[in-house]
Amino acid sequence: MALSRKKPVGYPEISFLSFDVLDLLARIKSEMDLDAVGPVAFSLQTMETLACIRWEEGKQGGDIFFHSLFNRPDVPQPVVEHVLRHELLHLKIRPRMIDGKLVHHPPEFWEAEQALVPWMSASWGWMVLAFWEVIKTDIPNECTWVKKSWRNLQKYPYPSWQMILNDHERYSNKQGQMKSLMESL
Numbered sequence: 001m002a003l004s005r006k007k008p009v010g011y012p013e014i015s016f017l018s019f020d021v022l023d024l025l026a027r028i029k030s031e032m033d034l035d036a037v038g039p040v041a042f043s044l045q046t047m048e049t050l051a052c053i054r055w056e057e058g059k060q061g062g063d064i065f066f067h068s069l070f071n072r073p074d075v076p077q078p079v080v081e082h083v084l085r086h087e088l089l090h091l092k093i094r095p096r097m098i099d100g101k102l103v104h105h106p107p108e109f110w111e112a113e114q115a116l117v118p119w120m121s122a123s124w125g126w127m128v129l130a131f132w133e134v135i136k137t138d139i140p141n142e143c144t145w146v147k148k149s150w151r152n153l154q155k156y157p158y159p160s161w162q163m164i165l166n167d168h169e170r171y172s173n174k175q176g177q178m179k180s181l182m183e184s185l
């Protein structure tokens with residue numbers, strides 16, 4: 001999702017990810033030549049949408065928020081890295097008006113994301129397999145809502161990254177869902 005209209009409610013959580021997400025964020029930010037944009041904060045928390053970045057015009061930096069769905073040791077690093085790159089890309093490629101509508105993911109955004117995240121189709125595939133039953137894509141608003149039932153998923157393991165890499169069939173027949181999620185994150 002591009003930017004949330006309001007600050008997500010909820011409390012930042014301690015990370016249960018299997019790697020240091022702040023280190024990862026700092027590395028990606030440098031790689032993307034974004035060190036000059038100012039500090040970018042990161043929080044994992046329960047909120048209404050899957051992920052977003054907030055920034056204010058005229059202010060430095062931004063705030064990235066990931067839903068608690070991502071806050072588990074079995075979330076693959078390539079998926080988190082993909083979503084971080086996606087959110088940071090919003091600081092580079094700003095929303096613009098197309099046919100009278102403000103579009104957060106104009107065509108040049110997708111081209112840049114493809115170049116920046118060569119593994120993106122596997123990552124979108126993982127998110128569809130892991131999250132699909134508890135999310136609702138909202139393409140007109142370019143937003144992915146997380147249903148209240150998300151906690152029910154927490155009893156089950158997520159698909160492994162290796163499984164995604166080994167088994168393209170599992171997600172390649174989900175192109176429709178992947179496209180819908182892509183247009184709304």
Ligand SMILES: [Zn+2]
Pocket residue numbers: 001002086087090104105184185
């Ligand atoms: Zn986005």
